[in-house]
Amino acid sequence: MNTNNRLRIAIQKSGRLSKDCQSLLKQLGIKLNLREQRLIAHSTNMPIDVLRVRDDDIPGLVMDGVCDLGIVGENVLVETQAERQRNGQPSEVSKLAKLDFGYCRLALAWPQELGMQDKSWFNGKRIATTYPEILKQYLEQEQIDASVVMLTGSVEVAPRAGLADAICDLVSTGATLEANGLMQGDTILESNACLIQNASLNDDDKLSLINKLMPRLRGVKQAKE
Ligand code: ATP
Numbered sequence: 001m002n003t004n005n006r007l008r009i010a011i012q013k014s015g016r017l018s019k020d021c022q023s024l025l026k027q028l029g030i031k032l033n034l035r036e037q038r039l040i041a042h043s044t045n046m047p048i049d050v051l052r053v054r055d056d057d058i059p060g061l062v063m064d065g066v067c068d069l070g071i072v073g074e075n076v077l078v079e080t081q082a083e084r085q086r087n088g089q090p091s092e093v094s095k096l097a098k099l100d101f102g103y104c105r106l107a108l109a110w111p112q113e114l115g116m117q118d119k120s121w122f123n124g125k126r127i128a129t130t131y132p133e134i135l136k137q138y139l140e141q142e143q144i145d146a147s148v149v150m151l152t153g154s155v156e157v158a159p160r161a162g163l164a165d166a167i168c169d170l171v172s173t174g175a176t177l178e179a180n181g182l183m184q185g186d187t188i189l190e191s192n193a194c195l196i197q198n199a200s201l202n203d204d205d206k207l208s209l210i211n212k213l214m215p216r217l218r219g220v221k222q223a224k225e
């Protein structure tokens, strides 16, 4: 549990979500002194600390109560939740808002030269992914008997490298798939960044601060529409 009396928010340190997270915090009126290498940034006008970490660590930090809030892609949230459930670790969070950035989809893809394929083609195949839990759930649901190869990066080169027959990876424009000679198939999950809260947060001061920030968040979202 974060027993610190400052509200602690986890965001991605550097990557696709970090700029949008920083500008969202700014739009919420949270003033921060973000120094490049610092793990924690203290707000200068509110009792808030921002923890800057790898996106993969964000759901766990919130689920374990190390951080009170976090901003993370639903893809990472769903994967971590499934993995933690399997390991009997805390996996509950309250989802406070779906944010309007970080959109991507988790989709199947295979070498273009194989042409169109239906789901049955995947039987007996190896599929490389960074999201083994989400992929396994999908395969089970679709009754596809394929094996899952876990890779933490460069998934799109797996077929060419002979590591797998197909992949299940994040796509936003499709340009990376195309550049790697891959053809896009079914979407398994659509994802946006979202704001999550520790499920058992019960500190009155922190809850009232969150209650003050939420209408501002809705205001920011409406202004963009
Ligand atoms: P970290 O070093 O924090 O682990 P990372 O390399 O895992 O970074 P990024 O590539 O920065 O992560 O992506 C962060 C999140 O951005 C993804 O989990 C996803 O929710 C979202 N995202 C949006 N578009 C894309 C995309 N085209 N490819 C990958 N992720 C995307």
Ligand code: ZN
Residues within 6 Å of the ligand: 054, 055, 056
């Ligand atoms: Zn990551």
